[in-house]
Amino acid sequence: MSEPIWIVGAEMTPFGRFPQWDVVDLAARAARGAMADAGLGIRDVQHVAVGNVFDAITGVGQRMLHEIGMTGVPVVNVVNACATGATAIRSGITAIRAGEADIALAVGAEQLGKRGLLAAPEEPRGPEFAARGRDGAVLDTEGLIGSALMPGVFSEAGVSYLAANPEASADHFFRIAEKNHFHSSLNPLAQYQKAFTFEQVRDADMIAWPNTSLMCSPTGDGAAAVVLVNADGLARLAPGVRERAVKVAASVLVSDPWVEDAEARWDVNGVTRLAAAAAYEQAGVGPEDLDLVELHDCFATAELLHYENLQLCKPGDAVSFLESGAPWRDGSLPVNVSGGLLSKGHPLGATGVAGVYEVVTHLRGEAGDRQIAGAKVGMAHVLGLGSACAVHVLVR
Amino acid sequence: MTNQVPAVAHLRLDPAPTIVGSRCGSCGATYLLRRSACASCGGDDFAAGVDLGTTGVVTTATVVHRGMPGVPTPFTSGVVALDAGGFVRCTLTDAEDPVAAVGRRAVLETGVVGTDAAGTEAVAFTFRVQDIEGAPA
Ligand SMILES: [Zn+2]
Numbered sequence: 204m205s206e207p208i209w210i211v212g213a214e215m216t217p218f219g220r221f222p223q224w225d226v227v228d229l230a231a232r233a234a235r236g237a238m239a240d241a242g243l244g245i246r247d248v249q250h251v252a253v254g255n256v257f258d259a260i261t262g263v264g265q266r267m268l269h270e271i272g273m274t275g276v277p278v279v280n281v282v283n284a285c286a287t288g289a290t291a292i293r294s295g296i297t298a299i300r301a302g303e304a305d306i307a308l309a310v311g312a313e314q315l316g317k318r319g320l321l322a323a324p325e326e327p328r329g330p331e332f333a334a335r336g337r338d339g340a341v342l343d344t345e346g347l348i349g350s351a352l353m354p355g356v357f358s359e360a361g362v363s364y365l366a367a368n369p370e371a372s373a374d375h376f377f378r379i380a381e382k383n384h385f386h387s388s389l390n391p392l393a394q395y396q397k398a399f400t401f402e403q404v405r406d407a408d409m410i411a412w413p414n415t416s417l418m419c420s421p422t423g424d425g426a427a428a429v430v431l432v433n434a435d436g437l438a439r440l441a442p443g444v445r446e447r448a449v450k451v452a453a454s455v456l457v458s459d460p461w462v463e464d465a466e467a468r469w470d471v472n473g474v475t476r477l478a479a480a481a482a483y484e485q486a487g488v489g490p491e492d493l494d495l496v497e498l499h500d501c502f503a504t505a506e507l508l509h510y511e512n513l514q515l516c517k518p519g520d521a522v523s524f525l526e527s528g529a530p531w532r533d534g535s536l537p538v539n540v541s542g543g544l545l546s547k548g549h550p551l552g553a554t555g556v557a558g559v560y561e562v563v564t565h566l567r568g569e570a571g572d573r574q575i576a577g578a579k580v581g582m583a584h585v586l587g588l589g590s591a592c593a594v595h596v597l598v599r
Numbered sequence: 600m601t602n603q604v605p606a607v608a609h610l611r612l613d614p615a616p617t618i619v620g621s622r623c624g625s626c627g628a629t630y631l632l633r634r635s636a637c638a639s640c641g642g643d644d645f646a647a648g649v650d651l652g653t654t655g656v657v658t659t660a661t662v663v664h665r666g667m668p669g670v671p672t673p674f675t676s677g678v679v680a681l682d683a684g685g686f687v688r689c690t691l692t693d694a695e696d697p698v699a700a701v702g703r704r705a706v707l708e709t710g711v712v713g714t715d716a717a718g719t720e721a722v723a724f725t726f727r728v729q730d731i732e733g734a735p736a
Contacts (some may be wrong), residue, residue, distance in 0.1 A: 204611045290606045318724035328714035332604055339608025341721050342713050346670030348607065348723055349688040355676050358661035366659070406620065409664040412697060461639045466632050467678045467686035
């Protein structure tokens with residue numbers, strides 16, 4: 204549909220807790236790694252996009268260039284909820300397609316520090332009741348009039364699925380977390396790198412039923428980066444780099460389609476269905492062509508829903524898809540072989556780039572112990588509530 | 600008599616507690632919160648203060664075991680599709696099994712949840728899930 208784009212460099216830092224590194228250290232490390240992977244230096248880069256959530260106001264992109272090369276090129280700092288990193292990649296792609304660059308660098312980085320992912324407490328209120336906010340609340344309603352926290356949102360989405368699909372049970376969500384934790388045991392960059400049994404997942408602390416603590420992505424720090432090029436950029440690279448290039452067959456970003464209950468709950472499904480359908484159309488491939496998928500398993504409940512939303516199985520068939528073993532690394536369509544957000548970790552701004560990094564690494568045949576043999580086509584999906592959903596389809 | 604205010608603007612206390620909202624004059628979409636325009640059609644011709652009643656059907660639920668500091672747990676959080684239109688996020692009572700609660704009828708209940716320095720009471724609401732599975736509204 205428009206100018207072809209390739210990823211020619213990719214890097215990811217370990218995900219975990221790194222108090223010794225700030226967000227700029229993490230971004231710089233990923234950026235320099237991706238450029239080195241492409242055989243390029245900072246003076247080759249004509250556009251820089253940096254995705255970050257919690258420090259976005261501080262100009263992480265510019266601060267990173269102050270560390271790795273102040274070249275005067277345009278920098279954009281991107282924030283788009285949990286789709287922040289994927290949106291940075293799209294910024295690089297759109298800059299190239301707008302004719303402003305042949306080579307672009309996209310980075311996602313997050314240093315969460317001591318912050319949790321739960322919403323910050325409200326600003327203190329005065330001694331007398333006064334209405335505030337779009338609901339005109341006179342006091343803090345979290346936990347008083349339901350819960351709007353992320354675990355509740357994704358648990359409710361899972362419960363809706365259970366209520367509509369009698370063959371599904373909480374056991375299926377436990378099984379998904381067991382799978383992703385097992386997968387991360389093969390990923391040296393993952394935060395957990397530890398397998399947990401079905402029983403350990405089930406019996407962990409309950410957060411919001413049915414999601415236990417081992418079914419909620421951990422908070423953490425990390426970064427990932429990719430180098431994007433068009434045909435002119437590709438032609439400038441060494442033959443050894445060119446032959447490892449991975450084509451971006453689709454890059455899609457969408458916001459929510461309207462649903463009648465949008466005020467009362469986040470719709471995690473419609474936005475993903477919309478993005479997936481557009482991505483297949485743009486890529487000219489179907490779900491049957493995919494060799495691996497990295498999808499947004501911020502909570503275990505989400506993954507089951509996304510099997511259907513991303514058309515990895517037919518509507519209503521998510522349970523049989525899971526029970527067939529398909530999404531395990533030795534199955535017919537491996538899902539989250541990195542460990543996913545649940546076990547690899549979820550440093551918000553980095554996540555969207557890290558999913559693309561994972562797929563690129565497999566398509567290049569460079570994923571080591573966790574390599575999906577012969578992978579040629581892969582998908583990376585992220586979903587930020589609000590909502591922003593991005594899907595990339597990558598082809599070798 | 601003690602002065603009372605609703606905890607949120609979509610709860611109306613007088614003459615009897617009920618959920619209120621606004622309805623789009625162009626497409627009929629129903630909203631409970633303050634709005635700039637209609638998210639369905641873009642229109643801005645709203646009928647305000649529409650009585651959305653006290654009954655509906657549970658569309659989803661979860662039991663929250665770990666909440667914000669200071670919030671007592673566990674409690675059941677969910678959404679009720681109101682019979683008169685609109686969807687309301689709420690705490691559900693008599694809903695210890697969230698999957699079983701989905702599709703059941705629920706009825707508004709109110710109670711005092713706080714008192715400010717002037718002695719004004721804030722009244723909030725829950726929806727009590729009914730024993731008998733409700734027919735579609
Ligand atoms: Zn309308």
